[in-house]
Amino acid sequence: MSLLVIDHVSHQFGRLCAVNDVSMTVETGELRAIIGPNGAGKTTVFNLISGFFPPTSGRILFAGCDVTALAPHRRVAMGMARTFQITEVFPELSVRDNVRIAVELQAGLRLSPWLRKSARSSVNTCVDELIELGGLKDNAKRVVGELSLGDQRATEIIMSIALQPRILLLDEPTAGMGDQETYDVTQLIRQLNRDRSLTMILIEHDMRVIFQLAQRIMVLAEGRILAEGTPGQIAADESVQAAYLGGGR
Secondary structure (H helix, E strand, C coil), rough: CCEEEEEEEEEEECCCCEEEEEEEEEECCEEEEEEEECCCCCCHHHHHHHCCCCCCEEEEECEEEEEECCCCCHHHHHCEEEECCCCCCCCCEEHHHHHHHHHHHCCCCCCCCCHHHHHHHHHHHEEEEEHHHCHHHHHCCCHHCCCCCHHHHHHHHHHHEEEEEEEEEEEEECEEEECCHHHHHHHHHHHHHHHHCCEEEEEEECHHHHHHHEEEEEEEECEEEEEEECHHHHHHCCHCCCCCCHHCC
């Protein structure tokens, strides 16, 4: 059974059809990418998957359940997590406190100021492991708003991982970063997919990142699927080159 199925989904804003009859199947453990020019409908697809927009037509299945009409928070409870183009963290809090909030929410502790010793120990252990995973140990006590964009993004991704998702949607995770930050975030994404078999869908404009990470790529243009295939197939597709990659003749 496929983990995620998008079945002939469309979405209209008034007369504008932002997503037009898009279908996609994502298997457990897969790292899928969605690319396309600005305005192609990529983020709208993410909003449909995560429940921020209802589809005008079509349906969405997650883990075998029809989630087409399900609210975003219920999809999160089922195992969906998402990051956004603009990093969503608590900038006035430390890295450790940001991660702790996510861990306590996942544990059902509701940010209680008083925890039993066993619960506190369990939370601390989990927070330590996640900070180590994100390469954030040296910055654990620093306020997130003071960190580089790359470390802020890593904090956001680790907060998403604290929710123990079955699928993670990453919307332009390396946007605005320099080469070293891009490399570090790319390595974190690769590690999560490889070592934890975490299913991911990635929107990204940096083709270096896409072709290094993605196992399959879907190309959107004007809300429709232009092409779908392996990185090699997409790189060789003349319609993709002409519409997006700039190599068409």
